[in-house]
Amino acid sequence: MITLDFIVNALSLGSTYALLALGMVIVYGILNLVNFAFGELLMITGYSLFVLSIGPRLPWVVMAVLAVGVAVLTSYLTERAAFRPVREHSPTAMLITSFAVSTLLQNAALLIISPRARGVPLPKLFSMSARVLGQDLPIRNLLAIATSLLLLGLLVLLLRRTVLGIALRAASDNFRMTRLLGVPANLVISVAFAISGLLAGVVGLFWVGRTASVTPTIGAAPLLVAFVATVIGGMRSLAGAVVGGYIYGIVFSMIGILLPPGMMEFREAFMFIVVILILLFRPEGLIRGAYSTKRVG
Amino acid sequence: MLSVTDLSVRYGAISAIRGVSLAIDEGELVALVGVNGAGKTTTLAAIAGALKPHQGTIAFQGEPIHGRPPEAIMRKGVALVPEGRDILPSLSVEENLRLGAFVRHSRSEYQSDLAQMIELFPILGQRLRQAGGTLSGGEQQQLAIARALMSHPRLLMLDEPSLGLSPVLVDQVFELIGRLRGRGVTILLVEQNVERTLQIADRAYLLRTGRIEAEGTPDHIRSAVDVEGVYLGDHGRMQP
Numbered sequence: 395m396i397t398l399d400f401i402v403n404a405l406s407l408g409s410t411y412a413l414l415a416l417g418m419v420i421v422y423g424i425l426n427l428v429n430f431a432f433g434e435l436l437m438i439t440g441y442s443l444f445v446l447s448i449g450p451r452l453p454w455v456v457m458a459v460l461a462v463g464v465a466v467l468t469s470y471l472t473e474r475a476a477f478r479p480v481r482e483h484s485p486t487a488m489l490i491t492s493f494a495v496s497t498l499l500q501n502a503a504l505l506i507i508s509p510r511a512r513g514v515p516l517p518k519l520f521s522m523s524a525r526v527l528g529q530d531l532p533i534r535n536l537l538a539i540a541t542s543l544l545l546l547g548l549l550v551l552l553l554r555r556t557v558l559g560i561a562l563r564a565a566s567d568n569f570r571m572t573r574l575l576g577v578p579a580n581l582v583i584s585v586a587f588a589i590s591g592l593l594a595g596v597v598g599l600f601w602v603g604r605t606a607s608v609t610p611t612i613g614a615a616p617l618l619v620a621f622v623a624t625v626i627g628g629m630r631s632l633a634g635a636v637v638g639g640y641i642y643g644i645v646f647s648m649i650g651i652l653l654p655p656g657m658m659e660f661r662e663a664f665m666f667i668v669v670i671l672i673l674l675f676r677p678e679g680l681i682r683g684a685y686s687t688k689r690v691g
Numbered sequence: 692m693l694s695v696t697d698l699s700v701r702y703g704a705i706s707a708i709r710g711v712s713l714a715i716d717e718g719e720l721v722a723l724v725g726v727n728g729a730g731k732t733t734t735l736a737a738i739a740g741a742l743k744p745h746q747g748t749i750a751f752q753g754e755p756i757h758g759r760p761p762e763a764i765m766r767k768g769v770a771l772v773p774e775g776r777d778i779l780p781s782l783s784v785e786e787n788l789r790l791g792a793f794v795r796h797s798r799s800e801y802q803s804d805l806a807q808m809i810e811l812f813p814i815l816g817q818r819l820r821q822a823g824g825t826l827s828g829g830e831q832q833q834l835a836i837a838r839a840l841m842s843h844p845r846l847l848m849l850d851e852p853s854l855g856l857s858p859v860l861v862d863q864v865f866e867l868i869g870r871l872r873g874r875g876v877t878i879l880l881v882e883q884n885v886e887r888t889l890q891i892a893d894r895a896y897l898l899r900t901g902r903i904e905a906e907g908t909p910d911h912i913r914s915a916v917d918v919e920g921v922y923l924g925d926h927g928r929m930q931p
Contacts, residue, residue, distance in 0.1 A: 557789060557790070557793060560782065560786045560789055560790055561790060561793065563779075563781065563782060563786075564779045564782055564786075564790055567779040567780055567781050567782065568777055568779055568780075570741060570761075570777075571773065571777040571779060572779070572790070573741075573760065573761040573762045573765075574739055574740075574741060574761045574762075574765060574770075574771055574773070574777075575765065575790050575791060575793055575794075575838070575842070576762050576765035576766055576793045576794035576842060577762060577790065577793050578760075578762045579760065579762065
């Protein structure tokens with residue numbers, strides 16, 4: 395039964411998935427790196443909220459902004475410390491490095507904090523609902539949609555209207571030529587990682603908001619979501635990532651209401667059948683980006 | 692202005708160029724000719740910083756630039772229009788030009804430079820909002836040259852600018868190079884169209900299998916090419 399509640403739910407899932415996929419593709423487009431440490435950025439956001447809640451009482455919005463800031467900083471620093479030194483070697487070296495960063499961050503959380511779940515503070519708004527057209531809609535879902543649209547809008551502005559944004563798009567078209575035009579490689583890559591961290595951080599707030607807790611392995615699920623959404627939409631295009639994220643979220647929600655309750659545990663399996671079907675007909679994903687094989691030198 | 696000394700570049704174990712030395716003075720139009728695979732593109736890419744030299748030095752205005760990243764070399768005023776033009780396909784024509792001016796900062800200057808490029812290449816003015824990848828080969832070549840000019844380069848390196856263009860467009864490209872030279876732009880030109888290139892060049896170098904075989908006036912190179920042509924069984928013209 396398609397109700398307003400269902401639509402809002404599907405769109406909020408799709409919005410967060412779109413941001414996740416975008417955070418992954420913005421780095422992949424430039425570096426040809428599938429960053430397996432991407433999920434850990436959401437974990438970092440969750441633990442930042444937890445740590446901030448121990449100290450003096452701050453308004454939630456301040457804690458949220460700080461936590462997202464920590465995710466941005468972590469993303470930027472992992473690039474500086476881990477990816478930059480191996481960038482000019484093989485793509486495999488970078489891929490392995492991303493596994494290492496992921497493991498390192500997970501174990502740091504395990505050792506420093508705890509293997510068990512920790513509670514994170516949430517605003518009251520997250521557990522409230524608004525009555526729209528006779529239906530109770532969770533405000534958390536409405537906020538997720540609004541925040542995602544706002545972020546997407548700001549990103550489009552950045553990418554279309556600023557020279558830095560044009561340089562970012564150029565770098566995913568042809569990184570070598572972009573550098574030959576005088577655009578510093580390090581600047582473009584740092585900005586891409588910072589944006590990736592920003593998107594992961596914002597999604598992280600909503601992700602830990604579902605269970606109001608954070609664990610060291612919380613990053614695995616969003617990483618998988620981001621990866622699958624990018625594959626659906628097309629690895630080569632930012633628009634593809636957004637489309638892939640929304641399709642993933644909406645189809646996943648549909649499967650949720652179509653399956654009989656007894657088969658709910660196979661929800662993921664059905665989702666992957668859909669993914670396989672999409673890939674059978676569109677092996678490059680739904681949106682083909684500019685063809686680029688140029689490596690970073 | 693530019694001096695390349697004993698430059699060698701390798702792709703893995705294979706040497707692409709060995710011991711190449713060349714020099715360009717301010718305001719000169721110097722041509723680099725030779726058959727396909729002689730190492731012309733490799734030489735330009737090494738000067739621009741897109742390839743790391745294995746050996747040798749490159750100095751631009753007295754300052755060593757070999758081994759520097761391409762963006763740093765571009766900032767010093769060396770612009771490369773690469774073979775195949777490398778238009779950024781998903782960016783609009785205007786965005787391509789805007790990135791060409793990345794190393795310049797003044798906004799008003801950008802607007803006047805843009806207007807000048809549109810005057811020089813009217814077709815680009817009609818296509819400003821169109822994606823670079825949708826332009827025809829000739830239009831892309833004009834865009835690639837305009838994009839390089841947006842940075843106000845001190846040295847403009849053109850790699851096969853007439854490749855794949857119709858005869859009319861080839862005429863236009865050579866006419867444009869002549870005009871740029873008239874404006875005092877220093878140019879290093881790589882071309883397959885040897886005869887036409889030698890007609891407009893001040894000096895030329897002949898590259899063969901990664902080495903400089905001859906250097907000097909266009910007439911001198913012409914005779915060296917003739918000898919090579921006889922050797923290859925083709926009089927006067929080099930075939931790829």
